[in-house]
Amino acid sequence: MANRVRQRSSGVFSATISKIVTLSIAIGTAAILIASMVLIGFQKEITKKITTFAGDFEIAKYSGLVAPYTPTSVQVGQVSRLMADLPSAIEKVIPFTQMLMLIHTSVGVEGISCKGIDPIAVHTALEEYLVVGRLPHLTKATYQNELCLSHHLAQKLSIALGDSVVVHTVHPTVRYRKLKIVGIYCTYLSDIDENLAFCDMRLIQRLNNWSAETVNGYTIFLKDYVTPTKALRDTILPLIDYDLRLIPTQRKYITFYDWLAIIQKNTTIFVLFILLVAGCTMVATLIVQLMERSYMVAILKALGAYDGQVYAILLYNSLRTLCIGMLYGNILGLGLSFLQAHYRCITLEPALYYMRYVPIYTHWKAILFPNLLIFTTLFIALYFSLKWLRQKKIIETLQEG
Template identity: 30%
Template sequence: MNISFFIAKRLIGKNEYRFSKPSIRIAITAVSLSLAIMLISLAIIRGFQNEITDKVIGFNSHIQVSNFLNGNSYESTILKQRDSLKILISEVKGIKHIQSFATKAGIIKTDNEIQGVVLKGLTSDFDTTFLKNILLKGKIPTFGKFKNSNEVLISQTIAKKLKLNIGDKFQMYFIQKPVRVRKLKIIGIYDSGVAEFDEILVLSDIEHIQKLNKWDSNDVGGLEILINNFDQLESINEEIYQKIGFDLNTRTVIDNNPQLFDWLELQNMNVKVILILMLIVGAINMVVALLILIMERSKLIGILKALGSKNWEIRKVFIYHSLYLILKGMLWGNLLGLTLCLIQKEFNLIELDKSIYYMSYVPIDINILNILSINFGTFILCWVTLIIPSYLISKINPIKAIQFE
C-alpha cells in the first residue's frame, strides 16, 4: 500500500482545517479563475483568427495563380490555357477546389455619388459557399450560366455610400481607350465586415471583363486554389509554383494580405502573455496553500518522522493533498470557462464594433486539443512547482513539531 497516498486521502476525507481554510479556498479559486481565463482567452483569440482567416480566404482563396505581369495590380493580365493548367494543378495533393477569376478597376457613377471599385469577374466553377454566409439580402448572381448577364453583388458599404439597393441599376466606367461603360443591376448585397474588401469589391460574371479586354471566352485573369489544410499552405504553394510555367506566378493569401496576417500573428503573443501570467498566479497560490498546510500539520509531520517515515514519503503526503486541491480548482475552472464559452458561442451576447474588429460579436472556437493542452500544462506546472516548497518538511525538527500547538 502507498502509505503517503493513504494518509493524504484521510486528511482530505476529514476536511478539518483551522486557519488554513480561507487560504485553501483562495488557492482553489485562483486555480479555477486562472484556468477559466486561459480557456476563454484562447477560445476568443482562435475564434478571431479563424473567422478573419475564413473571410479573407473567401475573397482571395488560399493561393492565386496569375500572369507574372499582374503583380499587385487590380488589372488582370490574360491567362490562357485555363483548362490544361487546372488539370496540371489538380495533380498536387491537398487541393480542394480550383476556380477562375479576373479583376478590373472601374468607377461607379450614380446621380449624386461616385466611387472607385474593383469588378471581380467569376465563372460557373466558383464556390459560392462563402458568399452565402455573408449575403445580407437579395441573392447571389448565377455566374457563367447566362450570356449578357448584368447582375452583380455589391457590399453594404458601397450600397450605403452610393445610396443603392436591391433592384437598382448603375453605370460603371472603365478607364481605357476609349472609355467603356457597363450598365449593371444589383440583385444581392453582402456584408463581410472586412473593410479592405467591402469598400471596393463588386462581384459579377467574368464575361464583362472578357469583353472589355477583348479576351476569348476561355481566357481568365487567374486561378484561385482552395486547399484542405491551411498548415500546408507554403508547401502546396511551392509545389504548384514548380509545376506552372516560368511566365506565371503564385501568391498565397498571406502574400496578398500581409498586414492582416501580421496582426493576427500578434494576437498569439497576447495569448502567450495571458497564459504565462495566469499559470504563475495559479502556481503561486498553490505554493502558498501548501506552505500553510505544512505549517498547520507540523505536529503530524513530527509524529510521522518519529515513527520512522522518510522525508520524501511525508512530502508526498502534502503533494498528493495539494494535487487534489489543484484538480478541484481545475474542475471548477473548466466548468466556468467552457460554460461561458458555450453561452457566447450559442447566443453571441457580447457584441463588437464591426468596423474595428471585422465582426459584430465575440467569436468562440472551442477546440478539444487546446482544452486538453491547457489542462495538462496547468496540472504539470503546479505539480512541479509544489515539489520545491515541500522540501521544507525535511527541515522540520520532529521533537519541536510534536510539541507545537
C-alpha cells in the same frame, strides 16, 4: 493517510487557504479557457472570411505594369498539373477574371475592383456573407448584367438592392455597362468591403474580347487541415509555368494577419501571468500546510515515515485541490463560452475588431490543450517546490521544533 489528513483539516486555517486556492485556480482555468477559445475564434473567423473571398493562393501572370489586374491572360493548361500532383493538399482551383471599373451614381463616382466568378464552380461560401439579395445569376446560357457589392460601398454611394448603376472600364478601352444590383454582402474587413464587387466572369471576358478559356488567374483553395506555408508554396511553384506568379493570401492581407499576431502575443502574456500567479499560490498553500502540520510531521517521522512519504501526502492533497479547481474552472469557462457561442451576448465594434460579436471556437482541442498546459505547469511548480523543501530539510527542522 492523505484522505484522513484532509478530513481532519476541515476546521483549521489551511482549509480556508485551500478553498481560496481552489477558487483562484477555478477562475484562472476559466479565464485561460475563454481566452484560448476567443483567440482561436478570431483566427478562424477572420481567416475564413479572407480565404472565402481570396483563397489561400492566387495565380496570376507577370504583367510588368502598375495595375494589379491588367488584361493579361492565363490559360488552363498553365496550371493543370496542380490538382493532379497535389490532391491531398488542394481542395479546388477556380478561375477568375478581375477588372478595375468606375461606378457612377447620383452621389458620385467610386473605383471598384470587379471580380468575375466562375459559372461552373459552387459559391455557397460566398453566400454566407450576403446581407440581402443573391450572387449574380451564373446558370444562364449567357452572361448577366448583374453586380453584387459590399454594404460599405452601397452606403457610400446610396445604392439599394434592385438599383441600376452605370460602370465603365478604363483599360484597355473605355466601355460602359448598365448593371443591376442583385446582392449586397458584408465582411467588416476594410480591404475587401471598400474595393471588391462581384459579377459574372463571362461579362469581363466579353469586355476584354476574350475566349471562354482565358482568365486573369486562378484561386487555390486548400483543404481545411492544410496550412499555406512557405514549404507548400515552394512545392506549388514548379508545377506552374515560369511566367506566372504565386501570391499568398497572407501577403495580400498582411494587415489582418499582423493584427491577429498582436492578439496572440497579448493572449500569451495574459496566460503566462495567470499561470505564474496560480503556481505561486499553490506553492504558498503547500508551505502553509507543511508549517501547520508540524506536529503531525514529527509523529510520522517518529513512527518511521520517510521524507518521501510525508511529501507524497502533501503532494496528493495539493493535486486534489488543483483538480477540483480545474473542474470548477472548466464548468464555469465552458458554460460562459457556450452562452456566448449560442446567444452572442458580448458584442464588438466592427470597425475595430472586424466582426459584431466575440467569436468562440468550441473545439475539443481548444479545451484539452489549455487544461493540459494548466495541469502540467502547476504540477511542475509543486514538484520543484517539494524538491526545494527537501533540500532545505524543512521536515527535520519541524521535527526538532
